[in-house]
Amino acid sequence: MRLGRVVGLVWASRKVKELEGCRMVIVQPLTSDGKNTDTPLVVADPRGLAAPGVTVVFVTSTDATQAFDTGYAPVNASVVELVDEVS
């Protein structure tokens, strides 16, 4: 899992059925000090936690599919926590 900031929203009206009703956002990975690190990526948000500007924890790879209630979706990054504070 990594920290990231939501820097954009992805709008797509036609997508695979597993992602219907699931928003996708652009996330800039962060250090714990809030500095940008690495390049932004598109992350699925199955729980609707993300909003522009917020800090989130996201999970990548196979584990990202586990963020969906079905346990399967064709994704490799998912938002799992809306971060209030890193201290």
Added chain:
Amino acid sequence: MFLATVTKRVVAVEKHPAYENRAVFVVQPIQPDGTPDGHEWVAMDYVHAGIGDTVVCGGAPGVAATVFGLEHAPIRTLIMAIVDRLDYRDLEAGAR
């Protein structure tokens, strides 16, 4: 698995159900001599680690679901052990 130092705590109210009532930390991977190595990770505690501890972190698909007894666990990195002591010698540097 990798060695890391626990540096900060992540506080969140809204989260995936698999994250409810579990401690989540920021960990900084380190080399055996303690120097930072690579970017930070967010890791879920499994051994009651605290900030400042040197720990062993790791994970693989399905591991978190198994250890926490969850059907679906979008969790990769787990803090799996707290390091008491490390006996380590840099063989390349120490070779004669």
